[in-house]
Amino acid sequence: MSELKLKILELLKEDARRGADLIATMLGEEEEEVKRAIAEMEKDHVIVKYATVVNWSKVNDEKVTALIEVQITPERGRGFEGIAERIYLYPEVKSVYLMSGAYDLLVEVEGKTLKEVASFVSNKLSPIDSVLSTKTFFILKNISRTASSSKNAKAINVC
Amino acid sequence: MIKEDEKQTMPRRSMRDYLSSQAKQIKPSGIRRFFDLVSGRKDIITLGVGEPDFVTPWHVRDACVAALEAGKTQYTSNAGMPELREAIATYLYERFAVAYEPSNEILVTVGGSEAIDLALRALISPGDEILIPEPCYISYSPIATLGGGIPVGIETFAEDNFKLRADALQAAITPASKVLILCYPSNPTGGIMTYEDWLPVAKVVEENDLIVISDEIYAELTYGANHVSFASLPGMKDRTILVSGFSKAFAMTGWRMGYACGHPELIGAMLKIHQYTVMCAPIMGQIAALEALTNGLEEKDRMVESYNQRRRLVVKGFREIGLSCHEPEGAFYAFPSIRSTGLSSEEFARQLLEEAKVAAVPGNVFGLGGEGHLRCSYATSVPQLTEAIERIGAFVHRLKTAGA
Numbered sequence A: 001m002s003e004l005k006l007k008i009l010e011l012l013k014e015d016a017r018r019g020a021d022l023i024a025t026m027l028g029e030e031e032e033e034v035k036r037a038i039a040e041m042e043k044d045h046v047i048v049k050y051a052t053v054v055n056w057s058k059v060n061d062e063k064v065t066a067l068i069e070v071q072i073t074p075e076r077g078r079g080f081e082g083i084a085e086r087i088y089l090y091p092e093v094k095s096v097y098l099m100s101g102a103y104d105l106l107v108e109v110e111g112k113t114l115k116e117v118a119s120f121v122s123n124k125l126s127p128i129d130s131v132l133s134t135k136t137f138f139i140l141k142n143i144s145r146t147a148s149s150s151k152n153a154k155a156i157n158v159c
Numbered sequence B: 001m002i003k004e005d006e007k008q009t010m011p012r013r014s015m016r017d018y019l020s021s022q023a024k025q026i027k028p029s030g031i032r033r034f035f036d037l038v039s040g041r042k043d044i045i046t047l048g049v050g051e052p053d054f055v056t057p058w059h060v061r062d063a064c065v066a067a068l069e070a071g072k073t074q075y076t077s078n079a080g081m082p083e084l085r086e087a088i089a090t091y092l093y094e095r096f097a098v099a100y101e102p103s104n105e106i107l108v109t110v111g112g113s114e115a116i117d118l119a120l121r122a123l124i125s126p127g128d129e130i131l132i133p134e135p136c137y138i139s140y141s142p143i144a145t146l147g148g149g150i151p152v153g154i155e156t157f158a159e160d161n162f163k164l165r166a167d168a169l170q171a172a173i174t175p176a177s178k179v180l181i182l183c184y185p186s187n188p189t190g191g192i193m194t195y196e197d198w199l200p201v202a203k204v205v206e207e208n209d210l211i212v213i214s215d216e217i218y219a220e221l222t223y224g225a226n227h228v229s230f231a232s233l234p235g236m237k238d239r240t241i242l243v244s245g246f247s248k249a250f251a252m253t254g255w256r257m258g259y260a261c262g263h264p265e266l267i268g269a270m271l272k273i274h275q276y277t278v279m280c281a282p283i284m285g286q287i288a289a290l291e292a293l294t295n296g297l298e299e300k301d302r303m304v305e306s307y308n309q310r311r312r313l314v315v316k317g318f319r320e321i322g323l324s325c326h327e328p329e330g331a332f333y334a335f336p337s338i339r340s341t342g343l344s345s346e347e348f349a350r351q352l353l354e355e356a357k358v359a360a361v362p363g364n365v366f367g368l369g370g371e372g373h374l375r376c377s378y379a380t381s382v383p384q385l386t387e388a389i390e391r392i393g394a395f396v397h398r399l400k401t402a403g404a
Helices: A003-014 A020-027 A031-043 A081-088 A114-125 A150-158 B004-009 B021-025 B030-036 B058-069 B082-096 B111-123 B140-146 B166-172 B195-207 B264-277 B283-295 B297-320 B345-356 B382-403
Strands: A064-072 A093-098 A105-111 A131-138 B106-110 B129-134 B150-155 B177-182 B211-215 B240-245 B257-261 B374-377
Touching (some): A003 A020, A020 A031, A020 B382, B058 B283, B082 B106, B082 B257, B106 B111, B106 B264, B111 B257, B129 B166, B140 B150, B166 B195, B283 B297, B345 B374, B345 B382
Parallel strands (some): B129 B177, B177 B211
Antiparallel strands (some): A064 A105, B106 B257
């Protein structure tokens, strides 16, 4: 990937609402050049989407997030990925990672209540044939998202 | 009522009368005076104090924590830990092509500030004239005065990108001239000196047998050409005390770690004063500085890139709101001209603070050539900078339409 694209990604990662004009100024490039690079990365799915980081603890309508370690039997021909993609289809599932180590998939699930997440695990995830076992961890607090000042955030992220 | 015996014990002069004439002569810092007013106020955006907005990288902090846990709490050798002096020598040679002998040509100090103080104390005899290109950092002239020296300002101009011109230097020289203090990349102007810019200056220095204190604290923060150390110029090494430190490049302001390099006789004299006044720089800071030099250069490059991005943003911003702004090629300050508003820099800064809630330093505090300018540090976040530029823009617009 070109150096320009990497620099653009860094700036968008900090703030996805930065416009091409601001990015062009900061990098000392032509605006058209930046627009083209962003369009290319969007087309190539390097940039998948522009999401918002929400501090849910400040929203009345609180959410529960769990990380679930899942062990599965791989499918002939498709390995782990077929089953991983199927799990990702459930709307409760926010992300699925294929992992090295003691388990195979890490599944991030979001629900309104603890009960809702628990019922997803017992009624939807566990019954899938190739799922051997699950281990569910509820997230108590996301430190990196709630740390308000950038300095604190940095300090905590690095630790 | 005060009794007779109590009266005896009270000072019989006003407190001010006890002060030395030199202490009375120097003024408090113009930068701090402005910022003590705003500290703690959330509605004000400050572009004031020259401090990186990065926290010292974690690996540097961690090295210090580990050293404390291991019980490294003693004095070090007066000149600084030998390993650190070695690392400084290697770093200066690799980055700026100046070679110093760690054993007797390098002195680790409490910030670049102490190094400047030591250098001036070691060099000045009463009556010596100290040549200082201005606008410049505010500490040189008061320290020179404290030592009985006579500061002589040399004005530099926006048209020249605030570079020091050899003819201006020559014109300021008298038989009493002894020391030239250089600060490039420049605080407050962001001006730099290239090799070609330096050569005629070096010639004047040589012809007039001057000694140079070169404050290169911003050496790492240049945004085009690599910094050219004055000590690296032909014949200038022995005439130069190179002063630098870790504050700006490695985001280590609070650690107070600096150093001075130069001829063994000069460094030896500075070391004597250093021994009597501070003994040695704090060991925790020295260990952190060693870590920064050993493993921190990549992180430093990332920070420099980030300053550069913000530099482009503010320079364009100032130009768009109609304030002419020369291209600052070093440090992390923009120094736009506010002359078109018809206000003095002091008045502009005061009204800007009160009406637009943006704090910046009026140019006049930096000496000759500073009037009519505003020092704005861009070492702050992009949203803050964008907001500050908007506020300054609206403020300038109001001023100009009201005056029309």
